[in-house]
Amino acid sequence: xxxxxxxxxxxxxxxxxxxxxxxxxxxxxxxxxxxxxxxxxxxxxxxxxxxxxxxxxxxxxxxxxxxxxxxxxxxxxxxxxxxxxxxxxxxxxxxxxxxxxxxxxxxxxxxxxxxxxxxxxxxxxxxxxxxxxxxxxxxxxxxxxxxxxxxxxxxxxxxxxxxxxxxxxxxxxxxxxxxxxxxxxxxxxxxxxxxxxxx
Numbered sequence: 001x002x003x004x005x006x007x008x009x010x011x012x013x014x015x016x017x018x019x020x021x022x023x024x025x026x027x028x029x030x031x032x033x034x035x036x037x038x039x040x041x042x043x044x045x046x047x048x049x050x051x052x053x054x055x056x057x058x059x060x061x062x063x064x065x066x067x068x069x070x071x072x073x074x075x076x077x078x079x080x081x082x083x084x085x086x087x088x089x090x091x092x093x094x095x096x097x098x099x100x101x102x103x104x105x106x107x108x109x110x111x112x113x114x115x116x117x118x119x120x121x122x123x124x125x126x127x128x129x130x131x132x133x134x135x136x137x138x139x140x141x142x143x144x145x146x147x148x149x150x151x152x153x154x155x156x157x158x159x160x161x162x163x164x165x166x167x168x169x170x171x172x173x174x175x176x177x178x179x180x181x182x183x184x185x186x187x188x189x190x191x192x193x194x195x196x197x198x199x
Contacts, residue, residue: 037092037133038064044127044135045104071103094195095149111136112194114171115145145170152195156184 035043039060043049048058068086076082076099085096092100094110094117101108101119107126108119120126128136145167159167164183168175173186191197 035133036060036090037097038086040129040133040135041092041097041100045100045106067100071099074103076102098149109141111139111141111144112147113190114143115147115191115194116141117147117149143170147191147195152191152197153188156181159184 039058042060042063043058064086068083071079071083071086078095082093082096082099085093097108097110098117098119102121105122105124107122107124109126109128110117110119110131111128112131126138128138130136159180161180161183164180164187165175167187168178168183171187171190173183173190175183178186188197
């Protein structure tokens with residue numbers, strides 16, 4: 001009885017009863033986007049601690065523009081496309097990444113699925129990067145399929161059956177009872193997905 005009188009004496013100070021549900025919807029937590037490919041590469045090249053991505057001194061678009069101006073003074077294939085990708089596009093293409101590796105004279109193996117792109121331009125130790133733009137420890141690439149950016153996949157007549165079987169095995173695709181054209185098509189579908197090659 002005494003307790004209920006005490007609670008009643010405090011009740012005017014309670015905003016809502018304990019059974020009222022709040023009207024507002026809980027805010028969704030915004031996921032922090034992983035650092036961009038350019039940021040990860042830039043910080044590795046310049047030996048900046050990559051755990052401190054939000055530096056006040058680092059502005060990605062400013063650095064990309066400065067780098068594009070420096071690249072304008074050099075000679076390389078598809079210069080206009082590469083510079084435009086660097087200055088205007090949100091994400092770097094692998095072709096642009098290869099040019100940056102060449103410019104900075106670094107070696108990088110970019111791993112995408114069961115494939116990799118080799119960007120080797122010096123005698124320094126190579127870096128390994130995955131499709132999440134994260135640097136990783138060295139891995140054995142012997143069972144992976146090497147892709148060249150200029151021509152990820154040649155025409156079906158270029159390959160022998162054994163070569164297509166080997167490529168399929170590296171991509172973990174089935175090979176039993178499949179003819180040459182079928183193997184080629186299954187490899188092509190994987191590479192279209194990974195490298196956006198023409199279908």
